[in-house]
Amino acid sequence: MAVESAAAQPARVAFYNDPKIRSLGYQVALCLVVALLVYGAVSNAIENLRRAHIASGFGFWHQTAGFDISQTLIKFSSSTSTYGEAFYVGLLNTLLVAILGIIFATILGFTVGICRLSTNWLLSRVATAYVELIRNIPLLLQLLFWYNAVLKALPDLRDSMSIWGGAFLNNRGLFMPEPVPKPGFAAVEIAFAVGIIGAIGYRTWARKRQMATGQQAPVLTVALLLIIGLPLVVFFLAGSPLSFDYPDKGRFNIRGGVEVVPEFAALLVGLVMYTAAFIAEVVRAGITAVSRGQTEAAYSLGLRPRPTLRLIVVPQAMRVIIPPLTSQYLNLTKNSSLAVAIGYPDLVQVFTGTVLNQTGQAVEVVAITMAVYLSISLVTSLAMNIYNARIALVER
Amino acid sequence: MTMSEGDLAVAEIRFLQMNPIEPQPPPMSTTGAIGWLRANLLSTPFNIGLTIVVGLLVLWLVPEALKYLIFDAIWTGHDREACVYTAEHPHVGACWPFVWDRISYFIYGSYPIPERWRVDIFFAMLAVGIAWLLWLNAPRHDLGLFYFFIVVPISSFILLHGSALLGLPIVDTSLWGGVLVTIVVSSVGIVVSLPLGILLALGRRSRMPIVKTLSVIFIEFVRGVPLITVLFMASVMLPLFVPDAYSPDKLVRALVGIALFASAYMAEVVRAGLAAIPKGQFEGAQAVGLGYRAMMQLIVLPQALKITIPNIVNTYIGLFKDTTLVFIVGLFDLVKTIEVARIDPQWAAPTTSSTGYAVAAMFYFVFCYGMSRYARATEARLSKAEKR
Numbered sequence: 171m172a173v174e175s176a177a178a179q180p181a182r183v184a185f186y187n188d189p190k191i192r193s194l195g196y197q198v199a200l201c202l203v204v205a206l207l208v209y210g211a212v213s214n215a216i217e218n219l220r221r222a223h224i225a226s227g228f229g230f231w232h233q234t235a236g237f238d239i240s241q242t243l244i245k246f247s248s249s250t251s252t253y254g255e256a257f258y259v260g261l262l263n264t265l266l267v268a269i270l271g272i273i274f275a276t277i278l279g280f281t282v283g284i285c286r287l288s289t290n291w292l293l294s295r296v297a298t299a300y301v302e303l304i305r306n307i308p309l310l311l312q313l314l315f316w317y318n319a320v321l322k323a324l325p326d327l328r329d330s331m332s333i334w335g336g337a338f339l340n341n342r343g344l345f346m347p348e349p350v351p352k353p354g355f356a357a358v359e360i361a362f363a364v365g366i367i368g369a370i371g372y373r374t375w376a377r378k379r380q381m382a383t384g385q386q387a388p389v390l391t392v393a394l395l396l397i398i399g400l401p402l403v404v405f406f407l408a409g410s411p412l413s414f415d416y417p418d419k420g421r422f423n424i425r426g427g428v429e430v431v432p433e434f435a436a437l438l439v440g441l442v443m444y445t446a447a448f449i450a451e452v453v454r455a456g457i458t459a460v461s462r463g464q465t466e467a468a469y470s471l472g473l474r475p476r477p478t479l480r481l482i483v484v485p486q487a488m489r490v491i492i493p494p495l496t497s498q499y500l501n502l503t504k505n506s507s508l509a510v511a512i513g514y515p516d517l518v519q520v521f522t523g524t525v526l527n528q529t530g531q532a533v534e535v536v537a538i539t540m541a542v543y544l545s546i547s548l549v550t551s552l553a554m555n556i557y558n559a560r561i562a563l564v565e566r
Numbered sequence: 567m568t569m570s571e572g573d574l575a576v577a578e579i580r581f582l583q584m585n586p587i588e589p590q591p592p593p594m595s596t597t598g599a600i601g602w603l604r605a606n607l608l609s610t611p612f613n614i615g616l617t618i619v620v621g622l623l624v625l626w627l628v629p630e631a632l633k634y635l636i637f638d639a640i641w642t643g644h645d646r647e648a649c650v651y652t653a654e655h656p657h658v659g660a661c662w663p664f665v666w667d668r669i670s671y672f673i674y675g676s677y678p679i680p681e682r683w684r685v686d687i688f689f690a691m692l693a694v695g696i697a698w699l700l701w702l703n704a705p706r707h708d709l710g711l712f713y714f715f716i717v718v719p720i721s722s723f724i725l726l727h728g729s730a731l732l733g734l735p736i737v738d739t740s741l742w743g744g745v746l747v748t749i750v751v752s753s754v755g756i757v758v759s760l761p762l763g764i765l766l767a768l769g770r771r772s773r774m775p776i777v778k779t780l781s782v783i784f785i786e787f788v789r790g791v792p793l794i795t796v797l798f799m800a801s802v803m804l805p806l807f808v809p810d811a812y813s814p815d816k817l818v819r820a821l822v823g824i825a826l827f828a829s830a831y832m833a834e835v836v837r838a839g840l841a842a843i844p845k846g847q848f849e850g851a852q853a854v855g856l857g858y859r860a861m862m863q864l865i866v867l868p869q870a871l872k873i874t875i876p877n878i879v880n881t882y883i884g885l886f887k888d889t890t891l892v893f894i895v896g897l898f899d900l901v902k903t904i905e906v907a908r909i910d911p912q913w914a915a916p917t918t919s920s921t922g923y924a925v926a927a928m929f930y931f932v933f934c935y936g937m938s939r940y941a942r943a944t945e946a947r948l949s950k951a952e953k954r
Contacts, residue, residue: 193773196774196777197775197776197777200776200780201776211806211807211808214806214809215803215807217809218805218806218810219806288616289606289609290616290617290620291607292607292616292617292621293617293620302935303931305934306887306930306938307927307930307931308888308901308930310890310901311890311923311926311927311930314901314923315920315923315927318908318919319919319920319923323919504791504793507792507794507795508794508891508894510794511893511894518792518794518795522795522798526802532803533803533806536795536799536802536803539795539798540791540795540799543792544791547790548790
């Protein structure tokens, strides 16, 4: 009874000192401030837009763009294509440079990271110098350097450098022979698909057999044979159904072939070199995070160095490496927006640059651009969280 | 004579080495220069091959770089004539007279020449503040914080922008440029982002759902988009969001963008520091009767910030490099002044561009590398204290 009556007594603190009421008060105040800011911004924006006679809404999406883009992966022409198509061109260009950049940066970054841990003194020092130099210079400066000081300084069209295999290199880009499939090439593509499916099937079967009997199978060799060998055999059986369209150097321009524009090359090289330096650090940290005792224990069980690396060290290092590696991939994707500084037509350059200037619809254009990057980031971090939950150490 | 057990044992051994064994050669030297070479460069055939390949690469790169920077470089001259290819200079390295000629433009931009002492004072004030805060043993860090986060921003604004009251002529921000803008943008970034980042980090760890949600949305939104889109937003959308009369100038817009961007990243760094503080510290503070504010101010934040110093410095390095992006929204930072100067017909020569970029690269490298060394040294020192 006594306890109950004590609990029923009103608290002796003033109501404004009650933590619950206080936190409620803070939150209401914060909501009010945010709402006020948003209201002020929106009403000002409406007023300012009305005064500047700028349309609002997404109607511009279907209007004719009327400008040209130097690199297009899908059909685009200034006279018929719309702003919406320009958006897709920019998005595809961003994705192209991001995906290629991620592939090459991973290869270079892992190589440099492993070199930094090499027992060879000279090699590890050179790798360290590379990482320190690249990491401490702004990416934008590196892009400008590659574009203006290296690629633009190449000889002009008339003195194009001829490269082995009928390619040309000059300050307008790299012109390479373009493979043109002849009829019958489809068989090679089918063989390639069959090869991949066969390799996956073989791996599943080999795994199952190893689990059951302990016998190992040469998975890698068979997979390579299926994926590369099979299409090659079909290619020659079908009578080499592929021809090349060689670039033809004229007086004023080069016709035919595939062209790699210097903006793309500079952006790719800059992004790859820059991100690789960061990936190298991630890899180094991951490998050093696996304690020496793990390697020693593996050796004492009788594993040889290569299986030790493959079965003991790498799986544990990957657990440490993958999360920061993903954030480096995201950084690379976001950094590809620096393309605007050297004129590569990526999403930001095409959309936030040209389309924004032509339509003046800043709010819509910037919102769309941000939404694209935001969804790439969010999808990746979602995938990352799932992955992290899966590989998290299960402790006793 | 009967055989003892010992004799029997000897007789069963089938082989006895009777001849002396040849002495083995002494083990390979593992000390001294040769031992070091053997262990670190030439241990296996593969390693020997690596050493040769890498050595050749170094032997090719280093002399090329030295030739460009020193031996083939042009040291004197008055215009582009000095740096073009001629018969006596078939190889032209860096064009240093271009840099001497434009160095004040690179540092001050178009800031009026008679007023440039104000910029120098600003640099000095900033240097004092940074040294005070970064030197871990410096006296009165609280005063240093007050100086760096309150005194310096206000007085430098008055100093750089000018004030009619003090008789300092107004210098419009459109005239600011070069290193000055780079330093102003990055300093404003750090001065704003640290307090705002701490608030956001506390907000994200808060138990109040609305505060937490708003903090998370802001942090994740800003971290999910590239800086350049934030800058575009600040430069094209900010003027729309305020009444026409208060439309901010270009520099202020970029500063807002940079500050918001840096705050989100700083918040995550501070949050990691807060997460590293053991729960007992919070509970201890509450047990002695401290409220939330006192607990954070006196117990948690001092410890959290101290262990975060290396990461804060690393974030600052990123911010310092990212300030180059303001050139895309039309500010005259160091990179932009170089871009302008290198295409100036007075100095347009084959190596002008690369010389300009080399100077900028050295500037950024010295600052960033210095900061990263500081971060690493601090980390080592703090971990020493931990291990005690």
